[in-house]
Amino acid sequence: MFKGEILISAVVFFGSLYLYFESMKFEGHEIYGKLGPAYWPKFLLICLMVLSFLVAVDAIRERKKGTPENKEESKFDGGKVRLLLAVGFIVLYFFLMKIVGFTALTPFFLIAFMVLLGERKKIWMLGISVGITALIVWAFTKAMYVPLPRGVGIFLEFSHIFY
Amino acid sequence: MVDVWLGAIQSIFNPVTLLMIWGGVLLGVTLGSVPGLNSTMGTALLIPFTFAMSPINGLALLSAVYCGGTYGGSISAILFNVPGAPEASATVFDGYEMAKKGQAAQALGYAIICSCLGGLFSVVVMTFISPFLASVALTFSQPEYFALAITALTLISSLGGKGLKKATIAGVFGLLMATIGIDPMTSDPRFTFGGKALIGGINFIPAIIGAFAVGEILARAESRSDKKEVFLSKISTKLPRIKEIFRMKWLVIRSALIGTWIGILPGVGATTAAFVGYAEAVRWSKNPEKFGTGIPEGIAGPETANNAATGGAMVPLLTLGIPGSATTAVIIGGFLVHGLQPGPMLFMNQPKLMYSIFLAMFLANILMLFAGLGVAKVFSNFRRIRYSILGPCIFIFAAIGSYGIRNDPTDLWIMFFFGVIGYFMKKYNYPIAPMIIGLVLGNLTEISLRRGMRMADYDLYAFLFRPIAGVILAIAVISILYSLIRKKPKVLEED
Numbered sequence: 001m002f003k004g005e006i007l008i009s010a011v012v013f014f015g016s017l018y019l020y021f022e023s024m025k026f027e028g029h030e031i032y033g034k035l036g037p038a039y040w041p042k043f044l045l046i047c048l049m050v051l052s053f054l055v056a057v058d059a060i061r062e063r064k065k066g067t068p069e070n071k072e073e074s075k076f077d078g079g080k081v082r083l084l085l086a087v088g089f090i091v092l093y094f095f096l097m098k099i100v101g102f103t104a105l106t107p108f109f110l111i112a113f114m115v116l117l118g119e120r121k122k123i124w125m126l127g128i129s130v131g132i133t134a135l136i137v138w139a140f141t142k143a144m145y146v147p148l149p150r151g152v153g154i155f156l157e158f159s160h161i162f163y
Numbered sequence: 164m165v166d167v168w169l170g171a172i173q174s175i176f177n178p179v180t181l182l183m184i185w186g187g188v189l190l191g192v193t194l195g196s197v198p199g200l201n202s203t204m205g206t207a208l209l210i211p212f213t214f215a216m217s218p219i220n221g222l223a224l225l226s227a228v229y230c231g232g233t234y235g236g237s238i239s240a241i242l243f244n245v246p247g248a249p250e251a252s253a254t255v256f257d258g259y260e261m262a263k264k265g266q267a268a269q270a271l272g273y274a275i276i277c278s279c280l281g282g283l284f285s286v287v288v289m290t291f292i293s294p295f296l297a298s299v300a301l302t303f304s305q306p307e308y309f310a311l312a313i314t315a316l317t318l319i320s321s322l323g324g325k326g327l328k329k330a331t332i333a334g335v336f337g338l339l340m341a342t343i344g345i346d347p348m349t350s351d352p353r354f355t356f357g358g359k360a361l362i363g364g365i366n367f368i369p370a371i372i373g374a375f376a377v378g379e380i381l382a383r384a385e386s387r388s389d390k391k392e393v394f395l396s397k398i399s400t401k402l403p404r405i406k407e408i409f410r411m412k413w414l415v416i417r418s419a420l421i422g423t424w425i426g427i428l429p430g431v432g433a434t435t436a437a438f439v440g441y442a443e444a445v446r447w448s449k450n451p452e453k454f455g456t457g458i459p460e461g462i463a464g465p466e467t468a469n470n471a472a473t474g475g476a477m478v479p480l481l482t483l484g485i486p487g488s489a490t491t492a493v494i495i496g497g498f499l500v501h502g503l504q505p506g507p508m509l510f511m512n513q514p515k516l517m518y519s520i521f522l523a524m525f526l527a528n529i530l531m532l533f534a535g536l537g538v539a540k541v542f543s544n545f546r547r548i549r550y551s552i553l554g555p556c557i558f559i560f561a562a563i564g565s566y567g568i569r570n571d572p573t574d575l576w577i578m579f580f581f582g583v584i585g586y587f588m589k590k591y592n593y594p595i596a597p598m599i600i601g602l603v604l605g606n607l608t609e610i611s612l613r614r615g616m617r618m619a620d621y622d623l624y625a626f627l628f629r630p631i632a633g634v635i636l637a638i639a640v641i642s643i644l645y646s647l648i649r650k651k652p653k654v655l656e657e658d
Contacts, residue, residue: 012336026346037346037348037353048335052332110559114551114555
């Protein structure tokens with residue numbers, strides 16, 4: 001917990017510092033007066049830096065006190081692997097969406113995610129993943145005219161069968 | 164006047180119009196409850212169909228969709244942690260927590276009753292004092308909007324939970340995220356890093372969906388537990404008893420007044436009303452520390468306010484021709500297809516039509532109770548499905564809900580980014596609600612500050628000490644001090 005608290009405070013602090021320098025690029029565009037585009041972000045970033053520093057100080061103080069909840073939990077267990085896999089699946093799904101399209105990709109993503117979350121019943125997985133995809137494609141493209149990603153090449157042709 | 168009312172009653176109480184209102188409410192509640200679909204989209208799609216109807220039937224249908232859609236979002240917010248519509252964003256805070264405690268039925272019951280009460284209140288207000296309210300609303304300027312936003316932001320101090328500093332970091336982070344994109348005053352791109360993806364800014368719906376739903380899915384993937392959940396049993400909406408509602412009478416009345424008033428203000432819609440309603444519910448509560456843990460007051464505040472905003476938003480539309488929200492802007496189209504121009508002249512030339520709309524909205528709010536019960540029953544069945552099946556399905560609806568807002572893949576990445584942020588915030592006890600409040604109110608706060616200061620020629624005194632703005636800010640400051648003094652030991656202990 002302690003390491004995580006310090007790491008998050010550091011990310012917030014240095015991230016804010018970086019963005020503060022980034023916001024300096026907005027200067028010189030204050031055509032509407034004194035409170036230009038950089039004023040509000042700079043104010044917020046200074047607040048973030050101060051607050052993240054204070055949170056880090058609190059975490060160090062808590063550690064010195066030896067509060068039991070601050071015991072370390074650093075082991076890399078199955079949960080972390082599943083978390084990383086879930087993140088990986090999502091990133092891959094969003095990346096492939098443009099190429100493969102919603103209709104062809106979603107059932108596979110759903111099945112993979114269901115397996116990751118511990119589902120074992122194949123009939124359920126297959127039925128729900130195809131059913132949900134069909135329902136969304138119908139509701140969004142036919143009823144509400146939301147253009148779902150179609151993919152490219154052969155996947156585009158495949159998507160055209162449905163919408 | 165009696166003739167006009169009798170004419171309106173005659174117009175509304177005929178089978179076809181009643182069917183239109185019922186169909187509109189049902190459609191609105193259904194659209195509202197599915198992430199990615201909302202009443203604005205529904206009314207926009209229905210406008211061409213209303214062309215073939217009489218003006219009364221067409222406008223009754225559109226108004227009913229509007230009323231139903233505003234409530235519908237709370238169903239998925241409570242059951243799945245995914246607000247079906249932006250207006251239901253604040254309902255997530257306590258609604259889903261109640262569902263996790265096995266009180267989904269009660270949460271749905273409070274949401275629907277309070278939505279009805281809020282909606283009915285605003286329609287009554289709209290019917291009797293529309294022109295007066297519209298003229299008062301027009302005196303609101305940037306300093307008043309700023310005061311309103313600051314008042315809502317002070318809620319962050321009450322939502323501190325585990326620590327005031329962490330809550331403030333979350334709130335300020337939300338405010339910072341709202342600055343991304345083109346600066347509305349100077350058109351400077353801010354934090355876009357030279358790319359085009361972020362030029363449109365961060366839409367708060369993907370952010371909310373990400374922080375709540377995706378964050379939860381990631382946490383569940385990590386902890387994967389096969390234990391049975393408390394909400395696996397069948398859920399049917401459990402309406403609160405009259406004495407339970409009566410216990411919250413001041414909260415409901417206050418939220419209804421807030422919602423109606425915010426609805427009347429042009430450009431500030433039901434979403435802001437819901438957050439301010441929630442903020443005031445926390446501020447005036449004897450147990451503010453319980454908000455966010457799953458209590459009925461946390462649903463009653465935003466749900467009353469957001470539905471009260473529907474009637475409120477119709478006031479400037481009908482009396483001045485100025486839309487009070489995105490959906491009422493679309494409803495203007497419903498008037499125009501029939502050759503009607505909303506505004507003061509319409510009250511003079513078409514009084515029967517005006518009062519028919521009031522009556523239709525009144526009925527819609529009552530019928531919403533029945534439509535809500537039905538739709539909630541259908542949706543609550545999904546809660547009985549195992550999380551290993553339900554979780555991925557929620558994710559897909561969350562993704563489509565985010566994508567459907569602007570049909571922009573960037574929103575998927577925004578959702579994912581906030582999902583990861585939400586996961587870490589949860590893990591390290593940073594409350595998510597202040598971040599969302601900051602994100603929703605960020606734009607209003609910054610723009611009203613900058614425009615207002617320019618109007619006041621950068622004189623802070625002139626900016627802050629206008630009569631209405633000064634009073635709003637004074638109330639905010641007094642209530643913060645009061646709540647800090649009252650809760651000081653607990654807050655500081657946790658901090």
